[in-house]
Amino acid sequence: MLKYRNHSCIIYIVLIFLEESLYDKADLYSSIAEKSHLSRKHIAALNASTDCVQRSLAKGEKIHFIDFGTFETTEKSAIEVENPRTKDPISIQVSTRLYLYLR
Numbered sequence: 001m002l003k004y005r006n007h008s009c010i011i012y013i014v015l016i017f018l019e020e021s022l023y024d025k026a027d028l029y030s031s032i033a034e035k036s037h038l039s040r041k042h043i044a045a046l047n048a049s050t051d052c053v054q055r056s057l058a059k060g061e062k063i064h065f066i067d068f069g070t071f072e073t074t075e076k077s078a079i080e081v082e083n084p085r086t087k088d089p090i091s092i093q094v095s096t097r098l099y100l101y102l103r
Contacts, residue, residue, distance in 0.1 A: 029047065032046065068102070070103075072098075074096070078092060078094045
């Protein structure tokens with residue numbers, strides 16, 4: 001499990017994301033740069049850190065930000081369900097979900 005002590009930037013990112021409902025990484029970074037007056041070097045560091053987090057989550061590792069929360073992925077198994085109208089079977093594939101447990 002990865003542990004990070006400096007989480008104030010991550011909290012700021014999550015708050016901006018929730019406030020503005022951003023869907024694109026480039027939009028997120030430009031919004032952070034605009035609101036916090038960060039330089040391009042700081043945004044590049046932020047990009048590197050989010051890529052590191054994404055790679056760790058892809059490997060199935062938990063990421064724990066001390067005094068903030070934990071990012072974790074879980075795998076939901078494949079299931080067979082029935083269409084209520086036609087009664088035909090429908091198969092739902094395996095999926096991976098990301099969870100954030102706030103402290």
